[in-house]
Amino acid sequence: xxxxxxxxxxxxxxxxxxxxxxxxxxxxFYQSSTxxxxxxxxTAMTTLTSAPQYKDTIVLGTTDAVQTTIxxxxxxxxxxxxxxxxxxxxxxxxxxxxxxxxxxxxQPALATNWSESSxxxxxxxxxxxxxxxxxxxxxxxxxxxxxxxxxxxxxxPNGAFSGLGVSAIIGSITTPNATAVVFHLNAxxxxxxxxxxxxxxxxxxxxxxxxxxxxxxxDMTGIVNFTANNAAASNPNGLGPYTLTTWTRSGTxxxxxxLTANPNYWxxxxxxxxxxxxxxxxxxxxxxxxxxxxxxxxLAYRQFTTTxxxxxxxxxxxxxxxxxxxxxxxxxxxxxRAPFNDINVRQGIAAAINRTDLIDxxxxxxxxxxxxxxxxxxxxxxxxxxxxxxxxxDYTLARELLAKSGYNANxxxxxxxxxxxxxxxxxxxxxxxxxKKDLEASGVITVTLNGxxxxxxxxxxxxxxxxxxxYGWYPDFIDPYDYTTPFLSSTGASWLNDGYNxxxxxxxxxxxxxxxxxxxxxxxxxIQTLQAHDVPMVPLYQxxxxxxxxxxxxxxxxxxxxxxxxxxxxxxxxxxxxx
Amino acid sequence: MSLKSFxxxxxxxxxxxVFLLVTIVFLIVRVLPGDPxxxxxxxxxNPTALAEVRHSLGLDVPIYVQYxxxxxxxxxxxxxIAFSNEEPVTPQVLSAFPATLELSIGSMIVAVLVGVVLGVxxxxxxxxxxxxxxxxxxxxxxxxxxxxxxxIFIGVxxxxxxxxxxxxxxxxxxxxxxxxxxxxxxxxxYTIDSLLAGNLGExxxxxRHLILPCTALGLYISAVFLRITRSNMLEALGQEYVTAAxxxxxxxxxxxxxxxxxxxxxxxxxxxxxxxxxxxxxxxxTETTFAWNGIGTYIVTAVTDRDYIAIQGAVVFFGIxxxxxxxxxxxxxxYLDPRIRY
Numbered sequence: 001x002x003x004x005x006x007x008x009x010x011x012x013x014x015x016x017x018x019x020x021x022x023x024x025x026x027x028x029f030y031q032s033s034t035x036x037x038x039x040x041x042x043t044a045m046t047t048l049t050s051a052p053q054y055k056d057t058i059v060l061g062t063t064d065a066v067q068t069t070i071x072x073x074x075x076x077x078x079x080x081x082x083x084x085x086x087x088x089x090x091x092x093x094x095x096x097x098x099x100x101x102x103x104x105x106x107q108p109a110l111a112t113n114w115s116e117s118s119x120x121x122x123x124x125x126x127x128x129x130x131x132x133x134x135x136x137x138x139x140x141x142x143x144x145x146x147x148x149x150x151x152x153x154x155x156x157p158n159g160a161f162s163g164l165g166v167s168a169i170i171g172s173i174t175t176p177n178a179t180a181v182v183f184h185l186n187a188x189x190x191x192x193x194x195x196x197x198x199x200x201x202x203x204x205x206x207x208x209x210x211x212x213x214x215x216x217x218x219d220m221t222g223i224v225n226f227t228a229n230n231a232a233a234s235n236p237n238g239l240g241p242y243t244l245t246t247w248t249r250s251g252t253x254x255x256x257x258x259l260t261a262n263p264n265y266w267x268x269x270x271x272x273x274x275x276x277x278x279x280x281x282x283x284x285x286x287x288x289x290x291x292x293x294x295x296x297x298x299l300a301y302r303q304f305t306t307t308x309x310x311x312x313x314x315x316x317x318x319x320x321x322x323x324x325x326x327x328x329x330x331x332x333x334x335x336x337r338a339p340f341n342d343i344n345v346r347q348g349i350a351a352a353i354n355r356t357d358l359i360d361x362x363x364x365x366x367x368x369x370x371x372x373x374x375x376x377x378x379x380x381x382x383x384x385x386x387x388x389x390x391x392x393x394d395y396t397l398a399r400e401l402l403a404k405s406g407y408n409a410n411x412x413x414x415x416x417x418x419x420x421x422x423x424x425x426x427x428x429x430x431x432x433x434x435x436k437k438d439l440e441a442s443g444v445i446t447v448t449l450n451g452x453x454x455x456x457x458x459x460x461x462x463x464x465x466x467x468x469x470x471y472g473w474y475p476d477f478i479d480p481y482d483y484t485t486p487f488l489s490s491t492g493a494s495w496l497n498d499g500y501n502x503x504x505x506x507x508x509x510x511x512x513x514x515x516x517x518x519x520x521x522x523x524x525x526x527i528q529t530l531q532a533h534d535v536p537m538v539p540l541y542q543x544x545x546x547x548x549x550x551x552x553x554x555x556x557x558x559x560x561x562x563x564x565x566x567x568x569x570x571x572x573x574x575x576x577x578x579x
Numbered sequence: 580m581s582l583k584s585f586x587x588x589x590x591x592x593x594x595x596x597v598f599l600l601v602t603i604v605f606l607i608v609r610v611l612p613g614d615p616x617x618x619x620x621x622x623x624x625n626p627t628a629l630a631e632v633r634h635s636l637g638l639d640v641p642i643y644v645q646y647x648x649x650x651x652x653x654x655x656x657x658x659x660i661a662f663s664n665e666e667p668v669t670p671q672v673l674s675a676f677p678a679t680l681e682l683s684i685g686s687m688i689v690a691v692l693v694g695v696v697l698g699v700x701x702x703x704x705x706x707x708x709x710x711x712x713x714x715x716x717x718x719x720x721x722x723x724x725x726x727x728x729x730x731i732f733i734g735v736x737x738x739x740x741x742x743x744x745x746x747x748x749x750x751x752x753x754x755x756x757x758x759x760x761x762x763x764x765x766x767x768x769y770t771i772d773s774l775l776a777g778n779l780g781e782x783x784x785x786x787r788h789l790i791l792p793c794t795a796l797g798l799y800i801s802a803v804f805l806r807i808t809r810s811n812m813l814e815a816l817g818q819e820y821v822t823a824a825x826x827x828x829x830x831x832x833x834x835x836x837x838x839x840x841x842x843x844x845x846x847x848x849x850x851x852x853x854x855x856x857x858x859x860x861x862x863x864x865t866e867t868t869f870a871w872n873g874i875g876t877y878i879v880t881a882v883t884d885r886d887y888i889a890i891q892g893a894v895v896f897f898g899i900x901x902x903x904x905x906x907x908x909x910x911x912x913x914y915l916d917p918r919i920r921y
Contacts, residue, residue, distance in 0.1 A: 059751070068664045157628030225666075228674070248753055251675035251877030252664055252889065256753055280747055280870075283879070286730075287870040290745040294737035422883050455885040458617035 054573040057276040061288050061297035065254040065281055071224040071236050072200045073151040076160045078474050081199045086569045088202035088237035091125050096560035096568050101478040102379035103193055120188030127179040132264040133205045133238035141175040147203040153215040160200040188514035194479035208236040241265045241272040241570035254281045272570035292551050299552040301567055306364045309545045322366045323548035323561035326375045326475040331538040335499035336464050346535035348401035354393040354438035359541055362430045367544030372528045374483045375542040377563035380524035384532035395442045402444050412446045418469035421451040425472045426546035464497045478564050480524050485509050500536035585913050593902045600898040608887045636662055658892030663884040668892035677767025679873030683858045685789045689797025694804025702812035721802035725861050729795040729868035746870030748788050754781045792869040796861045800854050807850050811843035852908030
């Protein structure tokens with residue numbers, strides 16, 4: 001071998017060795033995340049300054065995407081609704097980070113005052129005067145009337161207006177003058193003001209949408225959809241803290257959104273805190289976690305795995321925000337199928353549920369145990385299941401209840417437990433495994449697991465072919481109505497197809513619609529107690545970092561995660577050193 | 580057979596290939612369980628609305644009618660309407676294609692450069708330690724899954740050392756191309772668009788985002804080129820015309836590249852065509868790992884959404900693309916090596 005070739009061989013060998021060593025070191029750091037990212041230095045410098053400045057731009061990463069549109073008349077997906085929350089504005093709103101989601105927790109937004117008639121049938125809102133949309137179009141009360149009537153007329157069968165039955169709730173809308181709008185309801189509806197905070201009720205810019213002449217309409221041609229290379233035409237909102245200046249898609253995936261401060265926002269210049277928000281979209285939790293670790297994004301919101309959350313919690317320079325949000329998961333028990341039509345069986349399962357193990361094992365302790373269908377933090381919540389069955393698991397109680405129906409160690413209750421496997425809910429397979437383990441620990445229950453994709457899950461629910469299954473719920477609006485009637489009403493809960501039909505429950509739900517706040521407390525307590533007794537479903541947990549958490553550089557502030565599940569971009573800022 | 584006849588025959592053979600591919604894809608996506616129409620509904624399903632959705636998606640007609648409608652649509656360049664968002668598939672696929680094309684081109688450059696250079700060196704040092712190291716390198720990169728290699732790269736270069744971005748195609752704002760003689764040109768290839776805009780910073784940013792995914796995918800494919808190049812070079816270097824060239828006193832470099840490599844590279848050309856199909860499989864994993872929104876990501880999303888039409892559209896698009904690339908490569912090969920026609 002010549003001298004040159006020997007030298008080359010050494011170079012190649014050395015190069016291969018260096019690559020292997022670098023890979024090993026890097027992978028070690030990647031897994032353990034013990035290397036302080038560069039943003040730690042930024043934070044350290046920031047703490048030395050007495051008057052921090054806010055950066056002009058924040059880059060936000062997410063695995064979410066707009067499913068179809070950000071038109072309030074059609075959007076019914078989490079991220080689409082959230083974008084409307086940031087690009088539009090409601091008449092009334094809950095304060096960021098609020099724990100009070102009852103009527104007294106509402107604060108002015110587009111409306112400065114509002115009142116309810118004594119019979120609960122009329123709501124009057126007085127609007128701010130002189131407001132404009134982001135394109136300069138003047139805003140007045142006719143826009144509110146136009147927007148809501150448009151949504152009701154289009155009444156997209158897949159949209160929120162149809163899903164919530166808004167047309168059945170609102171009878172008519174009148175506008176006595178340019179700053180007054182009056183909603184006349186068909187019947188008293190105690191959740192009306194909460195419903196007005198929901199993004200679908202946000203006014204749209206009449207210059208951005210076509211006039212709707214049909215009612216009801218047979219197609220959705222009036223909906224504002226994504227238009228390539230034209231963010232303004234894709235966004236019919238315009239009263240919010242931000243305006244949409246860029247929206248690009250590749251295939252069906254959003255690739256970038258750029259939001260810039262809207263100088264016509266009613267609360268400008270107090271909000272937004274950051275001039276420009278760039279939203280980058282990631283395909284999965286792993287790449288999102290890598291992006292926040294590497295500093296590619298300043299802030300990451302939804303969704304992470306538990307492994308990532310655990311690791312990010314200990315990563316210097318980053319802060320994990322857990323959400324007490326109103327996302328809940330629960331175990332549905334199908335009363336249409338034996339043996340689940342037996343109340344002893346349902347109560348026995350409820351007693352054997354171990355929420356603590358579920359949350360610690362699957363969600364690294366970031367979620368909140370749920371003992372009612374109405375989540376913690378929402379008005380009228382009571383821990384009805386804890387009252388009935390304890391913190392759980394109470395295996396003695398479970399065995400006693402199941403023994404009444406002849407189940408024991410020699411004749412175990414066979415439970416078929418179904419869950420989705422396509423990531424629609426956070427870590428469903430892991431949840432199912434923990435539930436199986438803990439139910440079987442009772443010694444009188446045996447569980448068969450069945451994982452199916454989301455589409456099959458839907459099909460099975462309609463077919464009524466499953467005994468029990470793990471399901472979840474993102475709120476439409478923050479009111480106990482949205483957590484009771486859709487689940488417990490004999491008609492409103494038909495989508496669940498779980499066979500629950502209780503005259504007493506239907507009566508309570510009807511009463512809840514016209515209840516005053518003081519009456520509502522008693523009625524909703526009765527509803528939750530009755531649910532814990534009948535057990536058509538067992539609440540499991542709410543919130544958590546996996547579903548609704550955020551991770552940000554420690555230099556980022558103003559991150560509010562509350563029960564509303566609205567991710568408010570207008571409050572977020574990143575401090576920088578004083579110049 | 581003349582070159583012209585060869586081209587015609589080869590082109591005609593592509594038609595049944597594509598037709599078979601379309602049929603298989605059409606049937607496969609429909610044997611999957613679950614009702615895609617239900618994916619249109621969030622929490623509540625209205626039976627009337629469900630029937631309307633089935634009708635609008637063309638699911639309420641027999642499968643052979645669906646097949647007929649699909650084939651007719653294909654002839655019009657219509658890949659159908661996506662179930663998930665009720666928008667035409669063709670523009671969706673076309674909007675995702677530049678990302679995958681840019682990734683594929685970059686990966687192919689890495690693969691050919693690494694594969695051919697190491698293949699030549701390996702053959703030149705046949706039996707030596709360097710040859711063994713290179714062969715080991717080839718075996719290692721080919722056996723490591725692309726996504727794992729990608730994760731290692733992210734761990735090292737993005738998370739640990741902050742040298743390169745962890746994913747995506749750009750840092751802040753997407754390059755929007757440039758306007759020439761009143762015509763706006765935007766290719767969707769960010770390296771090209773940034774140059775068209777005359778923005779060197781954007782170009783560097785686009786290249787920085789290309790390095791890790793292209794290296795991960797390119798290294799994986801380079802192993803194939805390495806082996807093919809090495810074996811063909813060894814065969815070529817053992818030929819009498821090489822011995823004759825050396826006997827005539829030609830420089831070793833001239834012998835190696837003008838006599839050995841020129842002949843040894845012909846099979847590499849064929850492999851390039853075949854590996855283009857392999858790039859798709861690799862792209863699905865690479866795009867997911869590196870948050871690269873191309874056709875690979877599009878397919879993954881479509882599969883998750885049980886979007887028959889979107890899956891069909893993307894696979895058929897790529898199938899046709901691979902068939903066309905194979906056709907071009909075969910024709911090129913026939914042109915370069917007349918023996919192939921006989």
